[in-house]
Amino acid sequence: MTTSTATQFIAFFGATGGCTNACLVHTLKAGFFATALARTPSKLTDMLLAQGLEKSIIDTQLTIVKGDIADLLAIKSVLTNNNTFESTAADSVQIASQIISGIGGTPQMRMSLSKPMTIDNPEICATTTKNIIQALQEIYSAHPSTTQHKPSIAVISTTGVSDVREDVPFGFRTFYHVGLAVPHRDKKEMERLVSENASSTGVFRGAVIVRPSLLKGDQSVKSGKGWQKLKVGKEDKPAVGFTVHRADVGQWICEQVVKTGGESYFGQKVTLTN
Template sequence: MSIATTQQQIAFFGATGGCTNACLVHTLNAGFHATTLARTPSKLTSMLLAQGLAQSTLDSQLTIVKGDISDISAIKSVLTNNSATFQVASQIISGIGGAPKIQKSLRRPVTVDNPEICATATKNIVQALQEIYEAQPSTAQHKPSITVISSTGISDVKEDVPFGFRTLYHVGLATPHKDKKEMERLVLENSGAGGAFCGAVIVRPSLLTGDQSVKGGKGWGKLKVGREEEPAVGYTVHRADVGEWIFEKVVKAGDCGESFFGQKVTLTTLEFDLFQSEIAKIA
């Protein structure tokens, strides 16, 4: 049943990724309108149809802009839904990230195909918004919020990674985490008075498992939720549950997630005994 009461437009970046794709599915199922960027629109369409969405829903509620995150013009089209009046989306959900790559290095064994993709994407979204505001100043009166998917293991305040994963996170994943940390700095720096965004929500899930299938998770209500000062510490979390949490607490929220503005929210599920059972299934 549709819960959207207004023609809110939600802008998605990285919608073929697991967490963001799941969030998009819930958003469309709830009756919201969305615009997303995709290098291969047919791939995204196939993923959404496989999730049980009807073609008629995609036709009436979703606009896919072909392009990538380096294309400022394409980003502007996503943010304004190709509108000549430059009506800006009310919210931005970004799950942009690079594909992991293993390299021959004891100090940095894991890198990504584009080690600065998260920071670059954020800079380009900010630039696109600034150009929109300059072209039509009235749009700056209704700036969008932004929610980005980051990672645990990068906090300067309190350890949010269980002991058994600290070498993996602090050594093995140092390169992609450096990019996530810069992304976080940029979204917070550009939020609030004078910024490109009215507010920012940073989501830090623990190690992601599963895919985007909304039927594959355990449900957002079972997640352990924390803040940077008091993080929820755990081993893994399902991508679909992260996406559903973002929908429930940000997209669906009447205040556009304002209660989480400026927060670094940690999400996890499995305790150590459940983690061991999951490992046993794989073995």
């Protein structure tokens, strides 16, 4: 599966997950080109076909790179549409215009009153972000002209991690602040890394941090209520609610970040809820 290296494209990490998969479906349906990292490419292809995408769209608009978030070479291939090492010429490499990252771990319960829930990889979000940053730094070093076209990044975080305003309903606060303390620590570190590297001297030209409330449903774009029905807030005035559908979060990211470039949300921590 290949796309034209002369065409702008959007890089996806975590595309076999709910919100990000839904965003990728809407992105491809809108006619954009994309790349995606997947440990099992056939799994991602099957998910997209199950979403109703035509195989011709997948074949012509999407490049799937086999690998995981620990594989820097695979990450660089996603960020450059497999073009990083095809030539040493500085102008031969095109970098993604946007990065969408929704990497997450699998929740696991444990016998602990203070921290009853963890995830299979408790640092997966921070590790992914660090590796994306390192990959971009290496691309910029090898191909200096790419620094003129730095990508923006949108990451999927969560409510319950704000140091500014409480954004979780009262009835959920113990669950969020005690039960989810371990995965939320990872989300906060991811947010810190993204924010620190979204500046004139950083690797990203801008960043949007998306904080959905408790996610429900799967990635099926037919099962959501629609992105326009979401309540949207920012960190100093969050939208507070109990749950939000994964498909709606993915569609919102496509409509408000992918299609527009996301500039109006750069530097913001956007809360989404039903």
